[in-house]
Every structure is written in C-alpha cells, then in structure tokens.
Amino acid sequence: MSRHSMRFLLLPLVLFAMMMPATAEDLSAIEWVTNNEDPPIGDPAAKKGGTFYTNMTSYPLTLRVVGPNANDSFAGWKRAYSMDFTLVSRHPTTDNYIPIMATHWSVQSDGKTIYYKLDPDARWSDGKALTAADYVHTWHMMQSENIVDPFFNQYAKDYFDQIVAVEPYVLKVVGVFESWRPLDMFDLWATPAHAVTLEEGFPERYNNSVLPVQGPYLLDEQVAGQYVTFERLKDWWGRDKHYMQGMYNVDRIHIRVIEDNDRAFDFFKKGELTYYSVNTAKKWAEEMEFDAVKKGWVHRKRLFVDYPQGVYGFAMNLEKPIFHNKDFRKAIQHLFNFDVINEKLMYNAYYKQVSAFTGTEYENRDLIPYSFDPLKAREHLRAAGYEERGDDGILVDAAGNRASFTLSYGSKGLERHMTVVKQTFQRFGVEMELRLLEPGTAFRNGLERQYEMTIMSRTSGLYPGPHQYFGSVYKETKNNNNVWAYGTAYTDSLIDVYRFDTDKQRRVAALYELDAIIQDEAFYLPFWQAPFMRFLYRDSLVFPASYFPKRTQGMTDWQVFWIDEDRAARLEEAMAADRSLGEDTEVDVDPYKVKDRIEAALRAAAER
Template sequence: MLLPAIAFAQEDPQLPADLVWETNNTAPTFADPNAKKGGTFRTFVVSFPLTLRTVGPNSNSSFRGYILGNQFGLVGMHPETEEIIPEMATHWAYGKDGKTVYYKLDPQARWSDGKPVTADDYLFTIEFMRSKHIVAPWYNNHYSKMIVNVVKYDDYTISVEGAIAKPKKDLHISYGLGPTPRHFHKLDEKWVENYNWKITPNTGPYQISKIKKGKVIEFKRKKDWWAANKRYFKNRYNVDKVRVKVIRDVNVAFKHFEKGEVDTFGLNLPPYWHEKAKGKIYDRGYIHKAWFYNETRQPSHGMYLNLQNEILKDKNVRLGLAHATNVEKTISTVLRNDYERLHSGYIGYGKYTNKNVRAREFDLQKAGEYLAAAGWDKRGDDGIRIKDGKRLSLLITYTLKEYNDRLVVIKEEAKKAGIELKLQWLDPSAGFKNVLEKKHQIAWMGWSTGFRPAFWQHYHSDNANKPQTNNITNTDNKELDALIMQYREEINEEKRIELAHKLQQYVHDEASYIPTYSQPYARSGYWRWMQLPKHLGTKTSGSLFDLFSSSTGGLFWIDENMKKETLRAKKKGKRFEPVLIKDTRYKSK
C-alpha cells in the first residue's frame, strides 16, 4: 500500500508564502548541570519481549517502551509548562486550514548508523504504517484516515496534514509523526518474520548493543549523539550503558536490588514501601528512599469487561459486577490507603475531565437488584448465583503476581453478591497477547495516557472484534461511534470539551470498564550512588529513573566514586545518614 500520489508526485510543491515560523528556545531547562556521565545502569524486566518490532503481532509488550523511547518525534512537550519544544524539528508553522503543520527538520539529526534523517524518512513512515505487510490494523487505519498527507518541500522541510482541523497544540499530538529509516526496511510479505529480531536504526540517545535471548538486552549511549548539546537534552541521558536483565519474579528482583545487583527498584507497591524496604541497608544509608508526588494524567487502571462474553453482554450483569467490586476495601487494607479511588479512565486531563463521573460504590443491595434483573436471581448451595443451570462465574486475567492479594479481596467481596471470580495469572507477554486477541473475559490492567482523552482506539466499533486493537471491551455501539467521530472532528475547544464529557458519561453508563485506583506519585528505592536532580523530577515525571523518554527521561546519573565508597563502607559496616525524601510540591490539595 503506497501513499496517495500527491505525497510523492506533487510537482515542485511550494510552501505558502505567509507562513509564520515558530520555535522555542526560552522555556526553562529541567536537567541538572552537575550531572556526570558514565557508569552502567542495571535494571530488570519480568519477561523477555516476543519481538523487537514496535508494530505488528506481539509487539505491544512492556519492553516496547524501551525501544520507542529512543525514537524521537518532530516536537515534544515541555514536562513543566506543556509548551511545544523542538525535537527532530527546529521550527514549525501552521496552515490556514487548521489541520496542517509545516516543519523545518534539524539537519544535524542522524540515525544510529550515521545516516542523516531527511524528509524521505517521514514520507516512508506513511508508506510503512499503511502497509498491509506490517500486520497492524490500528496503525493502518490511523495513518490512512487520520494522517492524510505528508509533503516534502526539500530534504529538510515537510508538512503533515491531518484529516480534521484541531487546536494548534493538539495538531502536534494527534498528527505526531516520527521518521522511519527507509534505507533499513524492505516491506514485503515476510517483513514481520524477517524483522522480528533486527535492531532498527534510531534517533535517540541509546541503541541496543547486545542481546542474549531470554536473558539480557543492553543499550549503549551514543558518544556522538547529534542532540547531546541541544537546550532541552543537555545534561541528560548520562549513563554509558543500560543493562536490562530478565528476572521473572519481582520478589526475586527485589533480592537482586538489595544485594546491589540492580540499581533502583520501584516501591509503589505498599508491601515494598512499608515492610520490605527496611533494615540495615536502609538504616545505614546505603539505599535511599524517595516518594515524589506528580501532577499528571492518570493511567486507566481497572477491570475491562469483554462484551462478547455471553454473561457480560448483559448490561445489568455489568452494573451488578461494578457494585460488587469492593475497590475501597482493597485500598484501605492491602494498599494501606496509599492509593486513591479512580473514578474514570480520564483523570488528570484538566478541563477535559468530567468530574461528575463517579465510580459505582460497593453496594450489595444494588448489585443484587441488577443481577436479579438479568435473571440471576437464584443461588446454588455455595452462594453463587445460577441461571438456566449455569453459574455466574467469570475469569479475571492479570499479569503481575503483586496484584494477587488485591484480587483476592475483590474475589471474596464479589462472592457476597453471588459472583464467582476466578483468577488467571499470565506473564506480561502472554497476558498482553491474550487480551489483544480478545480471548479474555475480564482484563485487570491499565492503559498509559495521551495528551487528550482518547476514545476511538478503545471504544469505536472499527476496533471491535479484531485482534491487535485496543478496544479490549469489544464495544460496538453506533451511537457511541457517532459521538466519538464528532469529538475527533470538533475544532472548537469548548464544544470539544463538552463532547469529551458526554463520552466519559456514555462510557460510564455502558459499564464495560470498572475503574479501580490511581497512584499520583512515584516511589523508588535507589543505591546512594544513584544521583537525582535537586528537584528530583518534573511535574509530569511518572518515574524518577525514567530512562529514555524525550520529555522526562535521563535526568539521573551515577556517581562512580560514591559507588566505590558505598561498597567499601558496606564491606566494613560503616554507616551513612539514612535518607527518606517525601516531595509533595505537586500533590493535589
């Protein structure tokens, strides 16, 4: 599948004469000028990726973020001010049609193999993403229907035209485009197989340097990275090497961390923060702890109900299940009140968030009324509801063993309403595959966030009943489709916000998603040689040790002298001051 002829064959396209070019070299910098280069950062993942591809079958794994983090876009968003700032482009301008953005590409930009990044690589992105050979229907659709044209004016000037007009900032986000190395890819029917384990040239600060299948993937910092001294990238991406080891059990990984074989460990889970991350190595100051509140869009954690399931097709069952899900007890017991109840999948989007949407409370009477209305009005000897000889039994699929304790609470509380919930743990790779192939009944998971609330990928019928799409509830509702398309096409911000609110209410009313909880902070344990900026992180930092993100990644560094000092002190039993930091600057009041 090729681009429309206009993108390739337009003869000598001319830039509009009245373009007003913009850039941004005045937003505040957010990296620490005292950061030092060097060292190896050692971290872990719980499963080895099924492929190094970032599109196509089995590509939507957690490791995908490591790869995409090193593929930069045309522009970025400042993590404190949300201003547009340069990445692959130095300047931008807006067309009068309200849906086209013009970009001047940075002529210094290079692929990791040394070749220059040019306009042709952006044209190839469209050809690539529209190709049937990548076996990625969501991308085929998005890059055909939403990004309708890319025009090359010269080797370092392009325009990107979206399908519908949008506010200026939204144009960059909705029609954001990264380059794809034309010289590297051969698009044919064997592309998926042939590129499973090929290392794609990238534009970011690191590139994969070593792979031991099933065990380790290493990244190496580029010594001559083209953007190293750019305003918003200077003093970032400081470690020389990143070693990602597969440790399939998080509890085992924690032991590796406390032995000093892993440099940092996320302590968001209450048992780790309150109980496990204690003792001599903390009291003697070898390992520090930090609790950093952020102010950012919250992932949509919750229970996603597959509407193709015979039981869950009935809306009354879904409503009954929502009222039988005791999230509040999970938060107050297992989660130590560290978490907050999530009321929808669209929290933290400012005016776009509908604050009137509230999660359904645990209420056994209401649960019983809805379930009885669905015909589940009788119970068996064990208390589980029955209908036509079948039990009201459903399977929850989850991918982290740390979720088990909270799911046991959910399971036991639902039993009071006559619902049997069975728990199915799958490792992350297998779990993602199971859910994206729509083989689940209930998925316990969360989606990462975008700049604006996203509805089409999760709830439009175009993505229902198909594998490898993000509509994991299999929602297929023409009335909802129409609202989603209105939202996508609306340029007036007030009307767009109104539509976003309507959509959130509609999704809530359909009850295919039960929101659970949010964590508006990052908690980490880290060996004292791991250094953070004075401000720890940015307003939108989801992790203090984000490796590669162009907006918040690479702010930390390793102090090699302090590492030697710490290891010597540990051997001799010497003490340092214990460190526990709690930063509440961005905590919501």
C-alpha cells in the same frame, strides 16, 4: 486509523510530489516558529558514564515498534530511543512546544497543514543522514498491510492526508481534518528508509532486528529470556542540543528479566540493580526499613507527579456471553469494595478512580462512583436472571448458566487483592476464577480478546485518547486497545466532537457525556489512582532537585538521572567497611503540589 485502493491511489501522487524540485513549493511566506527559551529538561551539571542496572518482567516479544506484539512490556524502552523522538514535543514541566527532530515549525491557517524544518545535524545511529524522506517512509509503513498492525493502518487513514518531502530537510504534513492541536495530532516519528523495507513478511523480517535509531542508545546485547543492554552513542548528534542537556547520561543500560517483582526486590537489596520501582503499598509500608536504607546506601522516594492516570481496572469482554447483560456488569461494579482493599491491603495509600479520563480536564467530576452495595448488586443480578443459587452456592439463571467467569491477569503483586475480590464475589453468589499468567501473555491475550475479564492498564497522554479505546472501528478488529469490544454510532459521534471540534466547551461536554455513558455501560471498573512514583535507588545514582519532570509516568519517559563515579566509589568503600552514610529521611517529595490538590478535590466530591 475501500482502504487498499485509496492507498494505492495516493501513493503515486506522493511519490510524484517527492520527485518535484524544491522550487515547486514557495516557502518564502512561511512564518517559522521555534522555542529555545524553556529550561533544559535535565540538569546541565549531570555527569556522563557508568552502567544503570534495572529490570523488566518479561523478555521482549519483539524489537519492532509496529506490528504484532509491538506494544509489549518492553515497548517503553524501545520507543524511548525511536518513536518518542517526534518532530516536536511538549516540555514536561512547562507544557510548551519544544523542538526535538524539527528545529522550527509553522502551522497554517487551515489547522491541519504543518511545515517542519528538520534538524540538519540529525543522524541515524549508523551515520546516515535523517531526512524528510524518512518521515514519508513512516507514513507508508503505517499504511502497509504487510506490517500486520490494524491500529496503525487505521491511524494512517484517519489522521494523515499527505506527508511530503518538500526538500531534504523540509517536511509538509497535512492532516485529514482541522484540529485544535495539530502539532499533537499530526506528529510522527522517522523510520530509516535505507534500512526498512515494507514487503510481505515484515513482522518476521524485523522481529529481532536491531535497526538504526535516531535516539541516544542502541540495543547492544541480548540474551534470550535473560537480559538486554543498551549502549549510549558517544557521538550522538543530539547530545548538546538545548533540551537534551542533562539527559541520557549513563553509558550503559542493563535490563534483566525478573518475572517476579519480589525477586527483583531481592536483586536490588543485594546490590545488583541500581533502581527499583516499588509497585505495592504493602511492600512500601512494611519492607523499606532494611539495613541499606538505614545506612544511607539506598534512598527511598515517593515523588508526586502531575500526569493523567490513564486506564486501570477490570475490563469485561463484551464478546463473552457472561458480560452481554448490563445488569450483570453493574452487579460486579457494586460488589467491588475499594475501601476495604485500600485499608486492609494498601494502607490507604491510593485514591479511588472513577472516570475513564482521570487527571485530565475532560474528566467528568460529576460522576457518582459505584458504591459497594450488595443490595443493589442483588437487584441487578435478579434483573440479569440470576435468581437461585446452585448446590455450590453460585447463582444460576433459568437455563442453568452459572454466574461464573475467569479473571486473567499478569501481575503476581495483585494476587492478594484479587483473592479478596474473589472471596467477596463468592459470598454473594458470583464465582470469579483467578488465572495468573506470564505478564507478556496476559497483555497479548487482552489485545486479542482472549479473556472474559482482565486487568487493563494503559498510560495516558496529557489529552485523552478515547478513539483508540472506545472507537467502534476498533471493535471489529483485534490487536488494539479497544479490549472490551465496545463502541456505538452515538459514542463515535461524541468522540468525533472531541477529536475535530475547535470549540472547547463542546469538546468538554462531549467527553463528559461519553464518560457518563462508559460508567453506565459498566464494562470498565476503574481501580485506584496513584499520582506518584515510589522507587528505591542506590546512593551512586543522582537526580535533579525535582527528581523527574512534572509530566512523568515512568522512569523511561525522561532519563534525567546520572551515576556519580565518586559517589559510587564512596558507596563501595562504605559497604566494604559496613559504615553508615547517614539515613535519608526525606521520603515524600511533592515539588509540583499534587497531593494537596487531589485530596482537596476528593473532599469536594465527597460533599456532593
């Protein structure tokens, strides 16, 4: 992101640079920048203590952050205390750069060279000092084929020309290209060089190893198939840093494996979970009036957040014969009836998603969505060769091939929705078999392209990442996010304009065109966007006034909540006495004015 020969040519040079004395590079002219002026991310008044009980749908496939299966459903948790502690970050409310592992930084005039002053207070969880050598080690790890991670192998090649430990606490990063946002593009995390070796057998060696972390929580206990726990490091080096105030407050995080979301809801209602994400509109509309809510023991919130929606919808595997034909793919687009699903099954709670880059400034708002149109679908089916129906009512082509495929997916909560889609397709001569898998299996099969159609769900950053999703370099390998196996020389050129061109107008024009091509190629059928978080929490859990920061996708992003022991005692007493604390009737929370803006944009689009 010949590869092997380049790595081995570079490695001696890097090692030589690391062995050079600190005086070999004059840093006296460097103009250092920092930012400690933005507000803390959390609430400085937050209290420490307590155990936070939550759930996940499947047991971790691995504890590694790179290598096979590292991007599993547990990835958000394990990254939260390792990979997410990058050199700098964007403040989740102001979007300004703020120090994380580096106290200062300096971007050079070439737009690709950055110097970082590392925080000398930083320590690994085993007490070892965290130094520039640990970032060099991450680079070497990305390059190593022993990690069995083609994505990071390619990423290291595409993004980093040099990573040099100039001094123990000064790091130099040189990107491969000039960038219009080098602090985003050439950021990285540290890997404990004293604890991680890169010899052959890396995936197996570290598959279930608890390694030192730079974050505030260390994996403490794990029972295969049942639960894992994290314990807060009481002497964590970052506890009193400006931007860490009011974050990472609970002493212990207990994550139970509950494969079925309905069962997790039952656990929450019984008081065995502290927090529960409500993922379906039906549950939100029909099942929130239970006794604990009415008595104020539990609160429910729909918090609107301002963050790009990412990729969510049907992914068609272009390696499978059934989806080789673009007319067939377009027929599928015209047979998907979002309005009926939204009205009948989702209580009109969602907004139709059209773009591959929804919620970013690179979203092509001129795209006209595929409408539910059986006549157009029939035209495309005929063009694809499906003229006649077989004895079972399913269309066949001249060679006798049926218009039939299997949808593999991992969320039982979508079973009703997919059944409606299946029935609609079948009415018009297309068979979609449903194959519900364990979530981890469905995810892994997607990465390995062991499916015909699947449901693709990926979060996004502030800026789109088209290279990882649509770059042709990833079409040739598996275990990456190009799950549809798409990419051409021309679309690569558009992606390169976005990645490398410093002219914003050209970047926007390139991604607008890419967005239009993706829509026309029809291998991605976007579902719906939900610019909000719906969740329940017990009265003992406390949040800042705005709940989560503006740029939040999930609960693990910014852990600003805390447990109030006094409220916990009050709650226990009230429950024991069956006494009401008073219902919290404020359900919708929109501190960032997101709802009105989205609805105005959709009205404008409908008028075009």
